[in-house]
Amino acid sequence: MDIVLLGSGNVATHLGRALVDAGYRIMQVYSPTQAHAAALAGTVNAQAIDDVTGIATNADLYIIAVKDDVLAQVVAQLPVSLKGMVVHTAGSVAMDVLAGHAGKYGVLYPVQTFSKAKAVDFSVVPIAVEASDPITYTALAGLAGNLSNRVFPCDSKQRLSLHVAAVFACNFSNHLYAIGADILREHGLDFDLIRPLILETAEKVMVHQPKDVQTGPAVRHDIGTMQKHLVLLEDEAELAELYKTLSERIGKDA
Amino acid sequence: MDIVLLGSGNVATHLGRALVDAGYRIMQVYSPTQAHAAALAGTVNAQAIDDVTGIATNADLYIIAVKDDVLAQVVAQLPVSLKGMVVHTAGSVAMDVLAGHAGKYGVLYPVQTFSKAKAVDFSVVPIAVEASDPITYTALAGLAGNLSNRVFPCDSKQRLSLHVAAVFACNFSNHLYAIGADILREHGLDFDLIRPLILETAEKVMVHQPKDVQTGPAVRHDIGTMQKHLVLLEDEAELAELYKTLSERIGKDA
Numbered sequence: 001m002d003i004v005l006l007g008s009g010n011v012a013t014h015l016g017r018a019l020v021d022a023g024y025r026i027m028q029v030y031s032p033t034q035a036h037a038a039a040l041a042g043t044v045n046a047q048a049i050d051d052v053t054g055i056a057t058n059a060d061l062y063i064i065a066v067k068d069d070v071l072a073q074v075v076a077q078l079p080v081s082l083k084g085m086v087v088h089t090a091g092s093v094a095m096d097v098l099a100g101h102a103g104k105y106g107v108l109y110p111v112q113t114f115s116k117a118k119a120v121d122f123s124v125v126p127i128a129v130e131a132s133d134p135i136t137y138t139a140l141a142g143l144a145g146n147l148s149n150r151v152f153p154c155d156s157k158q159r160l161s162l163h164v165a166a167v168f169a170c171n172f173s174n175h176l177y178a179i180g181a182d183i184l185r186e187h188g189l190d191f192d193l194i195r196p197l198i199l200e201t202a203e204k205v206m207v208h209q210p211k212d213v214q215t216g217p218a219v220r221h222d223i224g225t226m227q228k229h230l231v232l233l234e235d236e237a238e239l240a241e242l243y244k245t246l247s248e249r250i251g252k253d254a
Numbered sequence: 255m256d257i258v259l260l261g262s263g264n265v266a267t268h269l270g271r272a273l274v275d276a277g278y279r280i281m282q283v284y285s286p287t288q289a290h291a292a293a294l295a296g297t298v299n300a301q302a303i304d305d306v307t308g309i310a311t312n313a314d315l316y317i318i319a320v321k322d323d324v325l326a327q328v329v330a331q332l333p334v335s336l337k338g339m340v341v342h343t344a345g346s347v348a349m350d351v352l353a354g355h356a357g358k359y360g361v362l363y364p365v366q367t368f369s370k371a372k373a374v375d376f377s378v379v380p381i382a383v384e385a386s387d388p389i390t391y392t393a394l395a396g397l398a399g400n401l402s403n404r405v406f407p408c409d410s411k412q413r414l415s416l417h418v419a420a421v422f423a424c425n426f427s428n429h430l431y432a433i434g435a436d437i438l439r440e441h442g443l444d445f446d447l448i449r450p451l452i453l454e455t456a457e458k459v460m461v462h463q464p465k466d467v468q469t470g471p472a473v474r475h476d477i478g479t480m481q482k483h484l485v486l487l488e489d490e491a492e493l494a495e496l497y498k499t500l501s502e503r504i505g506k507d508a
Binding site for chain 1: 442
């Protein structure tokens with residue numbers, strides 16, 4: 001199967017490498033920035049292009065792995081004559097964005113956060129698959145199954161909910177880590193002191209449901225401790241408010 | 255060094271085992287519930303007692319490892335004649351709670367979350383140490399150094415800030431995992447789908463500062479995606495509000 005990869009960011013990079021490792025051929029890598037296209041094309045042995053109108057029209061599959069908010073713009077530039085399947089990789093964009101631009105289309109959404117600097121074992125990354133028709137679904141799920149052991153069907157609404165869940169559990173958690181780092185710095189302490197605790201907290205939910213392993217003063221209804229924490233935060237009204245909101249939610253669940 | 259351990263919960267259990275592994279003798283384990291005292295006493299080869307007035311008065315060290323909100327109550331029951339050092343293990347309680355109850359006193363606060371079911375490698379758990387005087391500090395830091403490679407001095411105010419930082423980074427993150435699980439369940443998806451993402455998010459900050467690895471629509475100022483997420487949350491006003499608060503904070507940092 002010959003593939004054209006549109007995008008050169010973290011998802012495109014990790015997906016492109018995983019595809020090559022699985023024996024697929026990447027014909028071209030597109031990026032509006034030629035240097036970015038060339039950097040990824042070099043590692044996957046493909047041609048680098050910086051103009052969408054220059055893409056090969058005889059590929060079997062076009063994978064658009066660009067930021068969610070520029071996806072529609074890239075789709076609009078696609079040649080109308082494409083016979084291959086066209087898919088995107090975005091969590092928050094409905095499959096329909098591709099309707100009218102290709103006969104066979106779909107979505108391959110890898111549920112993971114990718115950094116260029118860090119290798120990811122794609123075989124354990126869940127991949128959400130959606131397709132315009134059953135034959136295309138079979139083709140896409142087959143390809144995804146060659147990359148990962150965790151392929152599952154997921155419609156556009158479910159995928160959006162998955163994206164929202166990931167924002168809460170991951171993007172927002174990372175921000176809470178940042179708040180922790182800020183509080184420590186203000187008191188002359190290093191973020192490194194809570195790193196083991198952060199990792200342990202994440203590892204616990206690998207085998208438990210989060211509600212079953214909730215700890216801390218809020219779940220114990222330990223009002224005295226929460227009051228001391230709020231005194232410490234008294235000069236930071238926004239943080240104190242966030243502390244109260246989250247503690248109340250945890251207290252209600254308990 | 256002969257030790258009396260007051261408490262039979264997660265901290266007492268892990269700390270007691272680590273002390274025995276490091277060659278210390280636990281003379282007694284106290285819990286108001288005899289069965290709890292007996293359970294831990296059995297694993298550390300100590301006597302179980304359920305009455306504070308029955309504690310040995312000739313121990314070198316008394317470790318009070320009980321919930322923060324019952325600590326003062328246990329302290330108040332201590333015999334007045336204790337010659338040994340008395341310490342507590344609470345993050346949110348100032349060392350002064352022990353003043354007047356012992357000549358030499360201090361705090362050993364292990365910065366980790368403990369579950370009875372899960373073994374913890376104590377050698378990498380940071381231990382915050384505070385003491386009433388330099389000689390006691392040296393004794394406590396020496397003991398802590400036999401359990402862990404990460405012992406550091408930490409006064410009561412700093413320890414409270416460490417506790418607040420841990421609540422944000424860990425207790426509240428766990429609640430965000432729970433929110434993610436709820437959203438997935440409502441859309442017929444399994445929490446297991448975001449487990450790899452949660453672990454990766456935590457692992458990233460083991461080597462980076464959280465602000466340097468923030469991802470998601472808020473840090474990209476991707477208003478379109480955030481809008482779609484808020485539409486998905488439109489029936490859950492409280493969650494939508496939390497989404498907005500956290501996204502705004504992330505956006506301001508970016």
